[in-house]
Amino acid sequence: MSPSPASESVAWLRLTAASGRHPVFGDPGPLARASLAHPDVALLADLLPHNGDTYTPDLLTPQPGTDAHRRDLIDEQIAQIEAAAQEDLETQVFTYTETHWSRPLRAATRRIAESGRMQRRLANGLARFWRDTLADGWPELRSIIDRDIAHRATAIATHGIGRTLGALHPDVDWAGDAVTLARSRDGEIDVTGRDLVLAPGVLNWSDVVIQVDVPGQFVLYYPAQRIGAGRDRGSGGIVRVVGNTRATLLSDLDTARSTAELATRLGYAPATVSYHLGALHRARLVTKVRDGRYVLYQRTAQATRLLEEAHD
Structure with a gap:
């Protein structure tokens, strides 16, 4: 069981690119939209599903490491993206998107993938988007994930792994020798010998996703429990939009x-x-x-409105 900051980042970026809203955390906000203007962030967004498509290349959300408490988990995942094999990248970006997407891959994106430079640019894009939008607010998201992991660990110890797997989500079940996932397509994947990583999700709520395309990896993403519990959706909005540090700066500007x-x-x-x-x-x-010798900063009218909304 492990958090996946890369998966949370990709989910937040997908919402941003689609001008969507999270059912609990709302609008990704101006910082996320501004980050999307960076060419490497835009390249990352171009590999995300649009308009009802569901396939996301697995290399964008590497399987979390076994030590979930390491503070550099996001750095570890970014390094895995940069180290992705060119053959695996081309299989996912060319073959699987052609199979699962209703739109063709853009020619410019194809050229970058063929050049061998895509891995580094995707890693940089994820790092940039993470720093700009989620790094400052990660403790809040991590606390939700940690509570869910603690709950599942207790359930495993009390009731066993099979019953716990069957209780993750209505679409997930345990058949005694296999994990079953309710989907419109039928298929079987042999994952014998692979570690199963359970990754509670917050920003990709309420989706269930299974990740098996990278050799040796097997990740099941499911919605964490009690997202938004005890949280006033009408307050604290400025922190969710910009993070604690930036909210503090704006308050003083x-x-x-x-x-x-x-x-x-x-x-x-x-x-x-x-x-x-x-x-x-x-x-x-x-x-x-x-x-004179100084550059002076002051919040804009838009920032003032965000602050006022947070206190309403």
Whole structure:
């Protein structure tokens, strides 16, 4: 059982690209949309299913490692994307998308895949989108996932693995010697000898996804329990949209301030403040003007509205 930050990122990016909304967390927000303008993030988004298609290349969501408590789990998954074999990439990007998508792969995307440069660009795109949109808010998502993992671990210890697998989701069942998944297509996959990784999902809720295309990998993504439980959907919206650090910065930018002043007032490292201000500026949530030797930042009217909505 393990979180998959790569899967959460891909789900959030898919919502962003489709101008969709999460049933609990709502609009992905201006930071996510601004990140989509980066060419490597856009390339990653181009490999996600559109308009009712369901297939996502498995290489974009590498199987989480066995040590789920490592703090660099997302870095490990990003490294796996960059290290993906060219043969596996071409099979998934060319053959499987042609089989499962109703749209053709864009010619520009095909050329990048054929060039051998796609793995590095996809890894960079995921890293960029993660930093811009989810890294700051990951503790909230991780707490939901950890609660679900603890619940399933207790259920396994009490009732056994078979009963626990059968209780993950109405579409998932345990037949005594196989995991069965209710789908419109019939098929069997031999996963003998593979580890089964159960990955509770938050941002891809309420989908169930099985991942078996990468040799040796077997991941079952299912919706975590109690997503949004005890959470006021009408409050705290600014944190969900921009993350805790950026929400704190915006709250303190009713008056124009420099990076150094914000770092001193809020106790952050100047480099941290500078990075987050850059992301907020790209999302048009802050303005910046030069005043002598300093660059002063101040929140925009859109950011002020977000703050006001969060307190309504």
